Amino acid sequence: MKLKVLWVGKTQEEWVRRGIDEYAGRIRRYVPLELAEAREEKGAASDKAKGREGERLLKLLPATARLVLLDERGDQLSSTELAAFLGKERDRGTPELAFAIGGAYGFADPIRARASRTIALSRMTFTHQMVRIFLLEQLYRGFTILNNEPYHH
Numbered sequence: 824m825k826l827k828v829l830w831v832g833k834t835q836e837e838w839v840r841r842g843i844d845e846y847a848g849r850i851r852r853y854v855p856l857e858l859a860e861a862r863e864e865k866g867a868a869s870d871k872a873k874g875r876e877g878e879r880l881l882k883l884l885p886a887t888a889r890l891v892l893l894d895e896r897g898d899q900l901s902s903t904e905l906a907a908f909l910g911k912e913r914d915r916g917t918p919e920l921a922f923a924i925g926g927a928y929g930f931a932d933p934i935r936a937r938a939s940r941t942i943a944l945s946r947m948t949f950t951h952q953m954v955r956i957f958l959l960e961q962l963y964r965g966f967t968i969l970n971n972e973p974y975h976h
């Protein structure tokens with residue numbers, strides 16, 4: 824199984840880029856991982872912006888990929904539940920599992936309709952930049968749990 828993490832807009836801060844590189848490198852010890860960026864829509868009303876950004880995210884998504892959206896209103900999982908989800912997708916032969924992080928206004932309905940599930944990292948709202956690191960760290964943690972490695976306590 825391959826992983827793909829999609830997001831909207833450039834990574835602005837150097838320290839966020841370093842965090843992404845760190846955890847992406849760790850995840851790649853377990854599975855191939857691709858990171859892909861959709862262009863941010865600037866200067867449009869929020870509904871238009873999230874609609875256009877959603878279309879761009881969908882263009883980056885392979886037809887056979889299962890899509891998981893990150894959204895503060897989604898299902899809240901523990902790290903072990905996320906690990907179990909990754910393991911289940913791997914074992915059922917999912918070729919590509921994609922996680923998408925929205926832009927400043929979140930997701931429009933068409934991309935929500937394409938998703939298999941929606942998960943929250945917390946009920947709190949984080950910046951779409953910081954969620955990149957939080958998600959990648961949780962994916963890495965999930966693989967250490969699946970491999971019985973001493974990272975998750």
Ligand SMILES: C[S@@+](CC[C@H](N)C(=O)[O-])C[C@H]1O[C@@H](n2cnc3c(N)ncnc32)[C@H](O)[C@@H]1O
Nearest residue numbers: 893894895924925929943944945947948949951
């Ligand atoms: C600034 S938030 C968007 C907030 C927007 N008000 C909304 O309704 O989605 C940008 C993106 O970061 C991600 N995000 C922020 N907080 C999150 C959380 N607690 N759990 C999961 N994803 C989160 C989501 O993908 C969201 O689309």
